[in-house]
Amino acid sequence: MIETNLPIYYMAVNIASSQFRGIIPPMITPLNNESELDLKGLRNLIEHLIKGGVHGLFILGTTGESTSLPYALRHRLIEETCDIVKGRVPVLVGITDTAVSESLRLAETAKQCCASALVAAPPYYFSLGQPELIEYYEYLADRIPLPLFLYNMPSHTKINIEPDTVEYLSKHEKIIGLKDSSGNTAYFNKLLYKMKDYDDFSLFVGPEEVTAETVMLGGAGGVNGGANMFPRLYVELYSAAVAGDIEKVRDLHDLVMEISTEIYSIGKYGSSYLKGLKCALNLMGLCSGYMSSPLHQFNKEEKDRLEIILKKIQKKIL
Template identity: 80%
Template sequence: MTEKPENSQYRGIIPPMITPLKNEDELDLQGLHKLIDHVIDGGVHGLFILGTTGESTSLSYALRHGLIKETCKHVNGRVPVLVGVTDTATAESIRLAETARDAGASALVAAPPYYFSLGQPELIEYYNYLADRLPLPLFLYNMPSHTKINIEPDTVKELSKHDNIIGLKDSSGNTAYFNKVLFHMKETPEFSLFVGPEEIMAETVLLGGAGGVNGGANMFPKLYVDLYNAAINGDIEQVKKLHALVMEISAGIYSLGRFGSSYLKGLKGALNLLGICNDYMASPLHKFEKEEKDQLESNLREIQKKIH
């Protein structure tokens, strides 16, 4: 196996950016630019577009390609841009990857194709086939709640041998799983292991994880960067203090109403209340109605008092 270059290692806070929309088939460009500037000014270490938080599977291909071009153009090399290319059709993933390369993105992210229930040998075959054809380095994306498939630790280790596969984003929320992956990959420190759920980001960084792909960093990027830095520095008292704020965000922003999409409704609604972008959501999802929006505004105001 050829050793991966040192610059293939990513670390820190890489927000999974929401996709600001005006309607079902039009980007909110002003909101997109404001959001990009907001998170970069907050000190994040990169951006990840077209993930779950970006509603990628609900967007037309034209919108996805447009978002890649517009994001990379506005970022203009300030931070690395990671682009989600998850799709049930490998040809579409490759087309997105080619647009990402041409636009100046740094890396790609792909969850397993989510229609057929692939076994682990098939998953290895799929990712090797995909990685062979991609023009940029690839992060595996473990999202079993949405894809029905868990990328097992042994599978991660096997796939890490591919020169073009450089890391994993785990959004399972399963710390036992993440610790097993850390153990399996302890001899491969250049392979970057990120966690999605912000509620467990600090503890995974303390245990050796590379950082967090945390939705809340869309709203309060500096908070998540500060929490990451406290964990890296082993400042447990600061970790406890900042982690408590992250948990308040989880409870007050992501858990309103009885919706399967409360996290995303709350996040987009909060960004709208912060004056950053539109809160339109692509079908089949829809933004909060007045009752939840009023509660969200109240909760957000209380959280802001504690953060600032």
């Protein structure tokens, strides 16, 4: 049982942000039902990702349905994931919550299980101003036992972490990077410019549609959902972008855009991306396609349509 009165950690952070580069998939959470992990599927998926050459794993993010999962299941996912990975790649753990105490409990479990870093979006109920956001992240960073990535997700949190705020928070010894899922390339370019002299601060982008261009401009890599399905494709795209191989980038980017356009756009759902991704992984035989409420799986007609699309894409990739 984790103590609720957690200590403040002052020890130096041993993990440099330079360790975190490349493709770090925001892993889906394989589920059997509302409160039970699909453990076989979890192992299959992790081995699939590591075999595909990914540079790390990010669990309990948006793609992992973190805010819909019971707390006990979140802690169990951390434990099982770290046990399966066994240090082969860094594991980043999402600790986003409206209650700081719950974030700290997740952080402590991550530390006990030898995870590498934590990721936290702003609390998503009160609309915090930038000074309050700074206070929140400083309070959190002072009390966690692992390095922290900021997570900019304004579509879900209704708060944008402004570039000046990022620069200010980067001076905290525990805050080592940021994942931006805003889809706002102008914002990300401002971050790249403002943080260009901060070699120990890593900037990752979430939307896979802009990963190649942001890496070529100096970004650290992509936290791309599609890498759950085709990790090697996204790793090769990252490598081509780092090498400046424009022709290869263009070819691989076309495949990424086909995935985005066809797999993530089935049905008139706000969650079409996640429904498509989980359904595809189920069709690939990797894990269950169960989704935690309030979300639900595709119906048969949508699943049949996705199966046709997936087979077409697989022929081009595999």
